[in-house]
Amino acid sequence: MASKKRGGKAIVVGGSIAGLSCAHALIAAGWEPTVIERSGVPPSRSPTGAGLGLDPQSREIISRWISNPDLLHRSTFPLSVDLNRATNSEEKISRTLTRDESLGFRAAHWADLHAILYKSLPPDLVLWGYQFVSFQVSEDKSKVVAKAKVVQTDELVEIIGDLLVAADGCLSSIRQQLLPKFKLRYSGYLAWRGVLDFSGKEDSDIIVGIRRAYPELGDCLYFDLANKTHCVLYELKNKRLNWIWYINGPEPEMKGTSVTMRVSDDMVKKMHEEAEKVWVPELARVMKETMEPFINVIYDSEPLPQLFWDYVVLVGDAAHPTTPHGLRSTNMSIVDAEILGHCLEKWGLENLHIALKDFQDLRLPVVSDQVLHARKLGRLKQGLLLNDQKTFFNPLMSTSDECLQLQQRTMPYFQGAPTAS
Known part of the structure; x- marks a missing residue:
């Protein structure tokens, strides 16, 4: 031995x-x-x-x-479904682009x-x-x-x-x-992020509405794609909804040692106004009801x-x-x-x-x-x-084959990375 x-x-x-x-x-x-x-x-x-x-x-x-x-299982929610949808911002309706029912992830809160x-x-x-x-x-x-x-x-x-x-x-x-x-390399876009805590408000109009518009919350990773923008929505344990909205734009001037930006009340107000123009009303309302949304500037290398x-x-x-x-x-x-x-x-x-x-x-x-x-x-x-x-990807004019590129399972080593040489 x-x-x-x-x-x-x-x-x-x-x-x-x-x-x-x-x-x-x-x-x-x-x-x-x-x-x-x-x-x-x-x-x-x-x-x-x-x-x-x-x-x-x-x-x-x-x-x-x-x-x-x-404890890990009890602290997380399933994300069995990877669902990409196209949102028509003028008509405020969404249609499915691609659906994968074997994602196999679970949603956790960082803390x-x-x-x-x-x-x-x-x-x-x-x-x-x-x-x-x-x-x-x-x-x-x-x-x-x-x-x-x-x-x-x-x-x-x-x-x-x-x-x-x-x-x-x-x-x-x-x-x-x-x-x-x-x-670091700036991606060309930043992200508004937030978590809506709806504990004690499970039967409120906003939660009833969002569950109607997103009926698989609690088991689904939603990607809504509009014109040159997209939003992620999924449910977390303990009555919380996590959302991320990506917005194209020039690289902002960053101060300090963080990729998280401080936001003003005016910035939040303008974000709410823009959300009402782009997203279905139920999603825009979730964003508006979220306390202390913040901005991450998106980088990679x-x-x-x-x-x-x-x-x-x-x-x-x-x-x-x-x-x-x-x-x-x-x-x-x-x-x-x-x-x-x-x-x-x-x-x-x-x-x-x-x-x-x-x-x-x-x-x-x-x-x-x-x-x-x-x-x-x-x-x-x-x-x-x-x-x-x-040409860029247009969710409202995409083919079925093009949409398959959006799925999480296209990630290299999706089934697991090698752990031994």
Whole structure:
């Protein structure tokens, strides 16, 4: 019987879903992770109120990490149906373009999934209120040293490990140190997002109306396509409706270190007015009744040439910023973590470079294909030209074959990414 490989100590930068997933996978591999996160406390609710879709592979992975696998099922809603519809904005009617009844996803709220992952970790593993500053390799070339600032005191501390895992999102400061010339690519559109909490209002006119217009809510991922715009709608657990409306336009001027924009009352009012022009009345009303809608500016990037450098590895959106149309971001992060853990367990600390090379060989082709395909889906649904076409997709004049391109199952590795070389 082969001897168990020696684990090491890993510094994981970022306490969102990617970082917590890495912590779980590292523990399973026999490593000791320390997660550093700029936020001062665990989130009690999502600051951006985002919904997400989990595919079967990700759910199976998470179920092995957590102590009560049934909790994940009970905290999510099924998304069995992938339904794309064309909306005629003048007549305010919709017709089906393509329907897939075997999607197999489940809908989760960001805060719910984060809580499930966090509460299944050992206490004190996440250092809340620690802002990553920089990293360097130790003088003897044996360790990586991360510097972090304690937010409350401004104290600068050093954390020493055998591996630095960059799970710090699409604006990753670690990636910026490794690839100083790297730039995100603006997609050509932004997204209004919101979650309508209708608890206690299940029999209200707005909920009765939206269920009439969208009768499969609770089991369906709706994509409504109008002229050069589209909207996503699905139901979340605990009486919530998640919607995302994509709008073409020039890249806005961003301030700070977030892809989420602050919005004014005037911006929200104009969004409501435009929604009434574009969408069926029931959907426009859901948008109007949603508290605190916000804007995400949509970016992705060209696939990176590599995912690791010596003692540093990129995972999640730090490794592959992607547009959201293939429901890939969270799922890619979870699979990244799982495969990183497998490779580290297989090769051990003594073969760290081989382990990271194995991880890169497994993940880079997959995530590169998925990022580019998600970009294609977004451009199709937004009526933007693709590189190899001279005409844009028109949902009101599309053929059946053209509509099949809209389905989620056209995503490379839709049935699951390879986990072993």
